[in-house]
Amino acid sequence: MTHWCLWILVHLAAGSPCDDRYAAWVTDREAFQRDDEPRYLSGLHVVCVWKEAGTLRLEAHMNGVLEEDPVRSELDGALSLDWGKFRKSLQGVLRFSKATNEWGNFHLKQPYGIFSEAGHRLSSATEVLDAGLVLVVEGGQWFWPPVRIGYVRGLPGTPYMIETVSVQPVVFRVRGFLREEECSVIIDMAESNMSESPVVQMEKHYRDNDTKDFRTSTQARLPSSDSSLLQELDKRISNLTRVDVTHNEEVQVLRYRLGEFYASHTDNFDPEYYQNVAAWPKFSCPEISLELLKDFIDKGHRNRLLTVFWYLTNVSKGGETLFPRADGLPPPEDMNSCERGLKVRPEVGTVMLWYSLRPNGNGDPNSLHASCPVEDGKKWSANYWVWNKPRDFSISLPDADVDEEYSGEQSVALSTVEAGNNVSATFRNEHPFPMYLFWKPPDRAQEAFLGEISPQAAVSMLTFPGHIWHIRIGADQSSELVTAQVITDQPKQVIVLSSDPEPDVDEL
Known part of the structure; x- marks a missing residue:
């Protein structure tokens, strides 16, 4: 063996600056307790990159697990000047691909992301070298590693402490994230707008189960535009999750009275369970119509990444959040049972954060969770869902993460739309009953349901000239079409929905 080869072997075995x-x-x-699946975090890689003697060197602990023999390799130093080649070379060394599940349509899966230890997305090889240690997340969005149960890390720049309460599923607790007076304000905002909580049921549930056998609570959705407090919380939560605020869904405030509950379920949408939508009963869904669910979620690749769950009150007895597959337990035979699993008792001002997707973008069945029946008192809480892609279809994903072999990061709905000047369209409902807003993609029969417009209320959408919006009397595409509105090139437009034959359109 030459002295040069021996020198390389010694240095590769010597570890890294990280x-x-x-x-x-x-x-x-x-720390991974399950015996029925691999013991690691699929798709999260902890990587050290440094330059030595004009050569880029790499050491990687794959899938978030500390290994005695981590991946060690070299990268051509010249690649550091070309971000696309750097990313492609890094992906080749780490040997991962987009095909991580059976969903197909991998052109819809967003590119992987590279992040600093502070959770900031990096966009050049120089930034990677300056950071030294980086986290590579195949699913494209920041993912807090759990490390171990009981591990506590400070959220940079804040007084908040993130405590790991479960590794499998990945669940965190942040005490004091909400102030008690903020909780009271949110309850007051929601209390006059409560309605029965809907359920979007999977095929395996719809034949035999009535909705009330699965979920008994009331809820109200609060648009952030209605409150400066909610807008501030949008930013506070984005800082917690390290995911841009454009990915956040409006908050769903929940009220559980005596005996009320929510059986075990997951928050993400697995396309495997949403095939025969024509046979489903017409449950009310505040996000989308059931016929459009698979297109809305980009065949699974646009999905709820995580839940930040707010406890707005204490509960004297019952009302715990249950994770029945924690502690290595098998899937529960009874989805309504609260006998086994990790139970988290409500504490006013505390938020729980758990991931519905794994770091590689696949759904995590271990994220199954339930709200146990309230046995004494009343429980106020809230769901706050964060998606892996922006909620607004017109917002693109970061250019820094576009891979050369991949050019399909846009949603299905916008794949045929040419970008134009942004238009702010406001739809104002002057009817005494709700109206339902749909976007009609060009050259496609299906429409995307984007929300309910309450009586004497308005919703605003970012859109483009030439977009077509349908207003219907029901929350599914088969309901009666009231009007179709084509967006003009005026930057701000108000469409007034009234009893007149045609809606009034004000161009501002």
Whole structure:
């Protein structure tokens, strides 16, 4: 063996400049308790990159697990000047691809992301080298590593502490995230607008189960535009999740009275369970019509990434959040049972954060969770869902993460739309009953349901000239069409929905 080869072997085996930094980001394999699936975080890689003697070197602990023999390799130093080639070379060394499930349509899966330890998205090889240690997330969005149960990390720049309460599923608790007076204001905002909580049921549920056998509570959705407090919380939560505020869904405030509950369920949408939508009963769905669900979620690749769950009150007895598959437990035979699993008792001002998707973008069945029956008192809480792609179809994903072999990061709905000047369209409902707003994609029969417009209320949408919006009397595409509105090139437009034969359109 030549002295040069021996020198390379010695240096590759000597470790990296990041040896003392790994502990905050990797998990011992023994912390994963399940025997029926791999013991690691699929798609989250902790990587150290540094330059030595004109050569880029790499060391990687794959899938978030501390390994005695991590991946070690070299990268051509010249690649550091070309971000696209750097990303492609890094992906080749780490040997991962987009095809991580059976959903297909991988042109719709967003590119992988590279992040600093602070959760900031990096966009050049220079930034990677400056950071030294980075997290590579195949699913494209920041993912907090759990490390171990009981691990506590400070959220940079804030007084908040993120405590790991479960590794499998990945669940965190942040105490004092909401002030008690903020909780009271949110309850007051919601209390006069409560309605029965809807359920979007999977095929395996719809034949035999009545909605009330699955969920008994009341809820109100509060648009952030209605409140400066909610707008501030949007930003506070975005800082917590390290996911842009454009990915956040409006908050769903929940009220559970004595005996009320929500059986075990997941928050993300797995296309495997949403095939025969024509046979479903017509449950009310505040996000989308059931016929359009698979297109709306980009065949699974546009999905709820995580839930930030707010506890707005204490509960004297019952009302816990249950994770029945924690502690390595098998799937529950009874989805209504609260006998086994990790139970988290409500604490006013505390939020729970759990991931519905794995770091590689696949659904995590371990994220199954329930709200146990309230046994004494009343429980106020809230769902706040964060998606892996922007909620607004017109917002593109970061250019920094576009891979050369992949050019399909846009949603299905916008794949045929040419970009134009943004238009702010406001739809004002002057009827004494709700109206329902749909976007009609060009050259497609299906429409995308984007929300209910309450009586004497308005909703605003970012759109483009030439877009067609349908207003219907029901929350599904088969309901009666009231009017179709084509967006003009005026930057601000108000469409007034009234009893007149045609809606009034004001161009501002």
